[in-house]
Amino acid sequence: MQRTPLYERHRDLGARLVDFAGWDMPIQYESGINQEHLAVRQDAGVFDVSHMGELRVRGAEAMAFLRYTTLNDVGRLRVGRGHYSMLPNESGGLVDDLYVYRDADDDFLVVANAGNVDTVLDALTAHAADFAVEIVDESDRWGLLALQGPAAAVRLERVAGMELTSLRKNATRDVDIGGLHVRVARTGYTGEDGFELFTAWDDTPAVWDLLIEDGALPCGLGARDTLRLEAGFPLYGHELTSTTNPLCTPFAWVVKDKPFFGRDAMWGAPCDQRLVGLKVTGRGIPRQGYTVLDADGTSVGMVTSGTLSPLTRESIAMAWIDSSLARDGTDLAVVVRAQAVPATVTTPPFYTP
Amino acid sequence: MDTPDTLRYTRSHEWATDPADGVVTVGITDFAQDQLGDVVFVELPKVGTKVKAGQAIAVIESVKTASDIYAPLDGEIVAVNEVLNGEPEAINAGPYEGGWLFRIEPTDPSAWNGLLEASAYEAVAQEG
Known part of the structure; x- marks a missing residue:
């Protein structure tokens, strides 16, 4: 199993480590997924994504x-x-x-x-x-940290000793953190303001320590998943796969009208199903693979990701649904342990800051 | 891991109290709640349900997954912990106290003696 430069830090912090794509990664720390999720929504959390x-x-x-x-x-x-x-x-x-x-x-x-x-x-x-x-x-050259949350800019400015609030979304800047060179990009995967920090592999623990000492909460892949789902972002292997046509998803904006490899197979293909968001209005949590039903009880789709939102306490999901039922507000149901639990098509994001 | 000596355990991580008063209280172990992480949803059996040992009769969902809970003994459900419907996190806070799941009136109270003692359960849990 491969280890990021922060493996020892994760162990010292009491993380639960799991095999994620062949990497020994923290799914959560002692604080737990809910608290880590809320830290990112309310203050700032830091994730080790050096495995990318x-x-x-x-x-x-x-x-x-x-x-x-x-x-x-x-x-x-x-x-x-x-x-x-x-x-x-x-x-x-x-x-x-x-x-x-x-x-x-x-x-x-x-x-x-x-x-x-x-x-x-x-x-x-x-x-x-x-x-x-x-x-x-260059995967073994770069450590990668994600500092995410409404307080991310203020905290990173303090740690880097320079103004970063004006850095535009998706822009990068080279900064000095504790004498170490860090490439900062204003982006993330949580729906919050935040930064991804590219560090030289061996510098990663020192930068991590400075962010933690300043008060960012270490967050694991569990919270990363609930945060991205609330924010309506896809995860490869769930919403996006080798057979997914991105033009049938809310992420069709990514596909620009220009020549590209595989265009003929993608561009003209009909969308029999569309990727939508679901808000479950009954009692139950949708999970990947659960069947979606229409009002008559006919199977019309399948859940790709689902969770109980730690923020709103609502059950949310993304699912592939027959195109005729993909309109916002359509009443459907998700089969949870042989029970049809009511759900409504809801355009993601489920949360915006 | 906290594993009280007064309780008996199953390999599927349930605990059961001594049926001295004719009723067994059941919950999940401290080890199990720690492995699950934050519990966010609990589905309990109906009072009056007849259950068989080893039968899946409840579900605990953490943020990440849904896990079945099994009846440790044959018998009838005589009470459930309604508090968990509103506060599922009580299972994390006190798996042996406020986080109990249900009470069974066992058909054969002596079957309790056949469940795992604390030391044997700890060995099972450590095996993973």
Whole structure:
């Protein structure tokens, strides 16, 4: 099992460690998922996401290469900015969802899910021969922390000793934290204001310690999952898969109208089902794989993620539903242990700051 | 892990009180609540239900997962902890006190002696 540079810190903090995509990762600390979730909504929490993969794509044709291989348009991405994107496969589905940063005109950093780094690298490499690009796996060079919450900016300013409030969403800046070089990006996966901090692998514990000493609560992957679901963000393997057409999801905005690999399979395909949000109005918690019924009790879809919101105490979910029933406000039901529990189609996010 | 000597246990992490007064109180162990994490939802059996040992009769859901709870003994449900419907977190706060789940009137009270003693349960829990 692989370990992030913070493995010892997690153990010392009493984290429950689980195998996540081959990494020994904290699912929660002693504070528990609910408290960690609320810390991010009300103050600030810090996550170790060093398991995520970083791929460097550079060269004279790096931009043209990523315009063709990813769904968002890096041609519109300014130097010093990042954006959310996806990597399509040949059949109109997805290899992974990504964050892409433009470090220079011809130099990009692609951040991929830990469990998909190898397939993303393979998929990109398969196209690289046609372009003047070099792809380098820098995953073992970068530690990655996510500082998230309404107090994230104030806390990071204090720790870095510099003004960061004016840093725009998705913009990056190089900062000095405790004498260490850190690349800060104003982004995250919780729906809150926040930053992701790229650190040299071995510097990660020192930066983590400074954020914790300032009062950010260590948060595990459990809270990361409940927070992203409340915020209406997808998770690869749940909402997005190798057979998911992103044009049938609320994330269709990512797909820009330009030539890209697999476009023919994706662009014209009909959406028999759509990805929607569900708010459960009865008693029960929807979970991945649970069946969704229409008013007549006919199976019309399946839950991809579900939880009880630690913030609102409502049961929320995302689900694939027959397109004719995907309209906001449609009354459906989720089968929870053989009982049909009422639910209503609700456009995510379920929470906005 | 807190495992009181006065109770008996199952391999599926339930505890059961001595049926001296003809009724057994059942809950989940401190080890189990710690493994589950924050409990957010509890589904309890109906009073009057006849149950068999090993039968799934309740559900505890944490943030991450749903877990079945099994009857430790044959018998009839004579009470359930209604407080848990509004405060499921009572299971985390006191798995042996406020977090009890239900009471069974066992068909054969002596079957309680066949459940695991505290030391044997701790060995089971440590095996994972």
